[in-house]
Amino acid sequence: VRCSTVGRAYEFTDVKVLDPVTGRECPVGVEGEMCCRGYNVMKGYYKNPEATAQVIDANGYLHSGDLGMKDEDGNYRITGRIKDMIIRGGENISPKEVEDFLYKMPEVRDVQVVAVASPRYGEDVGAFIILKEGKELTREDVRDFCKDHIARYKIPRYVFFISQFPMTGSGKIQKFRLRQMALEMCEAQGIEII
Structure with a gap:
């Protein structure tokens, strides 16, 4: 077991990483939803078949809502939550991927990336950054740092x-609150949401 993983599946437990859109099993190293079934996995919610139907599929797999992947050694890595995934104009964007890239900026102490509601794209990328003491950055600095290094659609349009x-x-960080704050801060700063 590697420190960066949660290990392998228990004996008699079947774990799959499924594409959240297509439902197909993801190849090794590709992110998807962590799903499992086995004697140690719940069969459903007590007296709540509607809630059960939302998380357990026809094949008995519990859909965890966690994003993850399987590595070449059979170990699993949790990478995030499906509800945090940003869907911009049909493109899935992992907030963690953008956060990991922004951490490469020497001025950044901490960063959280969230979806910002967008009339044009459905959602767009917003980054909340806490700077290291005595450091300064502008929105343009952040966007310029991203250009030519990550896909254009993943570059944060909104930087706070x-x-x-x-x-x-x-x-725990309240991501739902950050999403609300993004809209409030755009309005307060006169930033048009597109």
Whole structure:
């Protein structure tokens, strides 16, 4: 087991990584939804067949809502949540992929990438950045850093600099709140959402 993985499937547990759009099994190294079935996986929600039907498919696989992939050694890696996936004009964008790239900027202490509602594309890419102390960046600096290095549609259209992320009582970042803040900050700064 590698430190960067969650390991292999338990004995008598069947794990598949499925494409969330097509439902087909993803090849090794390709991100998809982590799905599993076995004696140790729930059969459904107690007295709630509607909720059960939303997460367990006809073949008995529990759809976890987690994004992940299987590596060449048979280990699984969790990479994010499906509900955090940004769908811009039909293109799926992994927030983690964009975050990992933005962490390469020496001025960036922390970053969260979220979907920003867009009338033209359905969703667009927004980045909330916490800068290292004494460092400065502009929106244009961030976008220029991305050009020629990541796909054009993955470059954050909206860049916001904040001092802290909204957190839950248990210390988790509230991405839903960041999505709301993006719209509020665009309006307050006179930024047109397209």
